[in-house]
Amino acid sequence: MDSTKFEGRMLIGGEMVAGSGGAWIDSENPATEQPLGRVPAGTAEDVRRAVDAAAAAQPDWAGKSVWERAALLRRLAGAIRARGPEILQLEARDTGNTIAKLTADVQIAAGYLEYFAGLASEMKGETVPASAQGLHLTLREPWGVVARIVPFNHPFMFAAAHLAAPLMAGNAVVVKTPETSPLSGSLLGELCRECLPAGLVNIVHGLGLPVGDTLVRHPRVRRIGFTGSVPTGLAIQRAAAESGVKHVSLELGGKNPFIVFPDADLDKAVDMAVAGMNFSWAGQSCGSTSRLLLHESIHEEFVERVAARLRALRLGDPLDPASEMGPVNSRRQHERVMGFVESARAEGARLVTGGRRPPGEAFRRGYWVEPTLYDRVDPSMRVAREEVFGPIVCALRWSSEDEAVALANGTEYGLTAAVWTRDLSTAMRMMRRVEAGTVWINFAGQHFVGTPFGGWKDSGLGGEECLEELLSYTQVKAVHVLP
Ligand code: NAD
Secondary structure, rough: OOOOEEOOOOOEOOOOOOOOOEEEEEEEEEEOOEEEEEEOOOOHHHHHHHHHHHHHHHHHOOOOOHHHHHHHHHHHHHHHHHHHEEEEHHHHHHHHOHHHHHHHHHHHHHEEEEEEEHHHHHOOOEEEEEEOOOEEEEEEOOOOOOEEEOOOOOHHHHHHHHHHHHOOOEEEEEEEEOOOOOOHHHHHHHHHHHHHOOOOOOEOOOOOOHHHHHHHHHEEEEEEEOOOOHHHHHHHHHHHHHHHOOEEEOOOOEEEEEEEEEOOOOHHHHHHHHHHOOHHHOOOOOOOOOEEEOOOOOOOHHHHHHHHHHHHHHHHOOOOOOEEEOOOOOOHHHHHHHHHHHHHHHHHHHEOOOOOOOHHHOOOOOOOOOOOOEEOOOOHHHHHOOOOOOOOOEEEEEHHHHHHHHHOOOOOOOOOOEOOOHHHHHHHHHHHHHHOOOOEOOOOOOOOOOEOOOOOOHHOOOOOOOOHHHOOEEEEEEEEEOO
16 A cells, blocks of 8 residues: 655745755654655754745735735635545555545645635724824734644644635745654645745644744744644743744643533433544544543443444544544554553553554554543543543543532643533533533534634633634734824
8 A cells, every 4th residue: 555655845935845954754654654755854944944935925925915815725725625635545644544534634624725715804903083183093914924833633634724824814834744644744835836926835844853943933933823732832832932022822732521411312422422532533633522521320321332332443444434443643652542551550440441452463563552441530540631642531420510520620731621411501500610612512523613723721822713813813003193
């Protein structure tokens, strides 16, 4: 399946280029550990060239009408859809995400470009009756060069979708791809080269240090949009603060509660407990509902029913449309997940199902982990506190609503939460009491375009996928016209 190796390039100044340092990052298929391709390992010098190219292209872009910008975003969306099958094949092999669900990533990426194109006229200012004689108005203007740094779990979707708001707002963009699964970033580079003015979008590959860090610290980059882990988010805040006064938005991790009350529709709740874990990406989603907080009266039944569903999930080749779960993304990620298996065992959680490499020849190589469920999990255990970013879900028991709320809010994260109850009053109380940027009532997992997605507490800063994201890529200028 991996006979043709993919050799990617960076997009800098409208050209697909190799890195100035001559080094490469190899990418392997996490399902087989076979080499898949490579991309240039960018250098600090490559980043500086990318920022210079972006800075040179940005004034012309900002000088275009919003309608011209919107037309080019739609053109890029069309090009992404047209190359969709090719992108998906490469992305499934590079990430291990199953192709059946990955199809949505291409549509979502194109959809965000179209959504933000449709918000063109929303970057409007205001007039303020601040004096009797004057005209007092606000303008929304771009920041200039924006950095967008993306993680490995949906590399194409994040890189493409995250162009939309900054470009619509009149900025130029430098995207930094993840160090594992970077290949599709090169395809995005080719599409941007075809559809957009040279230098407007630049795509650099490479390690966090030096590539991401140089980008964050560059004096011409004053707006940084980051999606990734909490430790990297904190490093970016520090680097940004050391290099200028910069606006940083952060989409970080989660340890998201799935709270089931005794009156819930248990059939639906069991379905959504599995769907909310995003096993199609081996649980590697920031929004995965990885903590089942179950009322004591339904706890045993719920755990057994979820376990039965996990045992029935079909693991297999990510390119097979029948596969429901692939491997985790990389050796590093596999070691991380197995580290949680070890800590859960050492701390006395009950392993209900999973916790090992699946049996069989097909899974001998590659970064496979069975879907895993722990019961009798204490909130103090590592598996209950830290984001695994893998196919591990744990069940905790509660007996009163206050206890459920304390468990739900008892981590440093606050990204998503799901509440399951048929009682409207319970739902109304819980939607307010839970500390999270997104709360699903009798649902889980899905993002809804136009509504803000963003974390509370250590899960992040700033809402995305909505008008707020677009406006955050503008800065406001007050103008006073006096007779
Ligand atoms: P990561 O933080 O390790 O890396 C993310 C990106 O940051 C990569 O491109 C990496 O090269 C870069 N980077 C690393 N060090 C850097 C530095 N010092 N300066 C600048 N850039 C640097 O995250 P990951 O392992 O790729 O992704 C998993 C994490 O992403 C999980 O915590 C997950 O929850 C989070 N995530 C959040 C969302 C969200 O919307 N909230 C979405 C997807 C993933």
